Amino acid sequence: MGMESSPEAPQPVRTVLNAVGGWIGRLGRIWVEGQIAELNRRGRMAYITLRDPVANVSVRVVCQTSVLDVQQPPPEAGARVVVHAKPDFYEVRGTFSLRALEIRHVGLGELLARLEQLRRTLQAEGLFAPERKRPLPFLPGTVGLICGRDSAAERDVLENSRRRWPAVRFEVRQVAVQGDRAVREVVDALKDLDSRPEVDVIVIARGGGSLEDLLPFSDEAMVRAAAAARTPVVSAIGHEQDAPLLDLVADLRASTPTDAAKKTVPDVGEQLETVRQLRDRGRRVLSGALEREAAWLASMRSRPALADPVREIDRLTEQVLELRERSRRDLGVSLDRAAENLEHTRARLHALSPATTLARGYAIVQRADGSVVRSAAEPDLGETLRVRFAGDGLAVTVDAVETDPEPGPETTDTTGGEE
Numbered sequence: 001m002g003m004e005s006s007p008e009a010p011q012p013v014r015t016v017l018n019a020v021g022g023w024i025g026r027l028g029r030i031w032v033e034g035q036i037a038e039l040n041r042r043g044r045m046a047y048i049t050l051r052d053p054v055a056n057v058s059v060r061v062v063c064q065t066s067v068l069d070v071q072q073p074p075p076e077a078g079a080r081v082v083v084h085a086k087p088d089f090y091e092v093r094g095t096f097s098l099r100a101l102e103i104r105h106v107g108l109g110e111l112l113a114r115l116e117q118l119r120r121t122l123q124a125e126g127l128f129a130p131e132r133k134r135p136l137p138f139l140p141g142t143v144g145l146i147c148g149r150d151s152a153a154e155r156d157v158l159e160n161s162r163r164r165w166p167a168v169r170f171e172v173r174q175v176a177v178q179g180d181r182a183v184r185e186v187v188d189a190l191k192d193l194d195s196r197p198e199v200d201v202i203v204i205a206r207g208g209g210s211l212e213d214l215l216p217f218s219d220e221a222m223v224r225a226a227a228a229a230r231t232p233v234v235s236a237i238g239h240e241q242d243a244p245l246l247d248l249v250a251d252l253r254a255s256t257p258t259d260a261a262k263k264t265v266p267d268v269g270e271q272l273e274t275v276r277q278l279r280d281r282g283r284r285v286l287s288g289a290l291e292r293e294a295a296w297l298a299s300m301r302s303r304p305a306l307a308d309p310v311r312e313i314d315r316l317t318e319q320v321l322e323l324r325e326r327s328r329r330d331l332g333v334s335l336d337r338a339a340e341n342l343e344h345t346r347a348r349l350h351a352l353s354p355a356t357t358l359a360r361g362y363a364i365v366q367r368a369d370g371s372v373v374r375s376a377a378e379p380d381l382g383e384t385l386r387v388r389f390a391g392d393g394l395a396v397t398v399d400a401v402e403t404d405p406e407p408g409p410e411t412t413d414t415t416g417g418e419e
Contacts, residue, residue: 063100144193160261182216236260
């Protein structure tokens with residue numbers, strides 16, 4: 001602030017506060033948006049605590065009651081407003097405040113435009129992508145429930161869940177579900193339940209309301225906290241027509257708190273009926289399979305090879321014996337035919353054999369070198385020849401040659417001594 005000071009020469013409080021007040025007084029007017037957390041009227045003055053809807057910070061706003069009454073209806077606690085104010089510093093108490101010159105309700109159209117812009121931003125970041133959504137456990141051991149204090153939504157979830165599955169356990173966190181404290185309390189409860197390993201699913205439930213009442217469930221901080229949770233989150237805010245941004249980022253959206261109980265906790269009666277149906281179906285399938293196998297076995301047993309194995313062996317034995325007998329007959333016929341052929345060949349050889357001719361009384365005359373004498377003119381006088389008969393032979397010497405133009409069949413043309 002430009003003031004010189006030291007431990008030996010400190011500045012008095014009035015001087016410091018006067019300097020701070022002068023510095024703040026030079027600030028210009030500013031538009032501020034927030035939610036009225038507290039509003040007190042004292043005579044002609046109104047004292048407002050304006051809270052940030054996301055962060056846990058607030059500022060004091062002072063104005064005349066006429067500034068409030070300009071708006072119809074006048075702003076009340078919990079209303080979302082825009083304040084045109086000038087920063088002010090009260091030196092006597094050393095407090096900072098905003099002196100409101102004009103207060104306006106945040107219009108519905110403006111709120112919807114902001115929500116649409118936030119929705120587009122979150123969608124571009126992929127927070128609404130279907131692949132991010134996790135399936136709920138079939139039978140949660142413990143269900144985390146975030147709801148209003150003594151609310152109908154809490155009763156709907158608890159009663160319907162226990163009616164469906166009496167053994168289900170709940171971790172209930174009662175928080176503010178509207179107003180300036182809703183976002184902070186819901187986010188804190190969500191983080192607390194998400195840190196507990198025994199909690200399998202978290203349900204955030206509220207029983208409907210106006211757009212302004214449901215604004216906390218479209219708050220960016222709450223939406224990002226739900227997206228960052230490791231535990232599956234079920235959004236059950238309002239009714240079917242209500243669509244806060246929390247519905248888009250949650251792993252499952254339920255139209256009502258009752259619908260959330262039905263989607264989170266299975267019905268024990270339905271599950272028992274399903275088990276019964278599956279068991280009956282399994283029995284039918286198994287019985288049908290056994291009947292088919294039994295029919296197949298009966299069909300196999302009725303076949304001749306299994307019904308009377310000895311008969312098949314006898315049939316094959318008869319077939320072998322028949323084949324053996326046929327082979328014997330064929331072999332005997334072949335041998336008889338070969339024997340006849342051999343006998344015919346022997347007879348032909350016997351008929352053509354020179355020994356047969358010799359046995360009828362003929363003889364063969366051979367020289368000493370074995371050559372056959374075919375004419376009386378061939379041997380020389382005095383030459384020794386061999387006369388061969390069927391069983392023996394003679395050695396003869398040629399003494400003379402006789403010419404017999406027609407010799408008899410039983411005469412010999414040569415003479416000689418016995419060998």
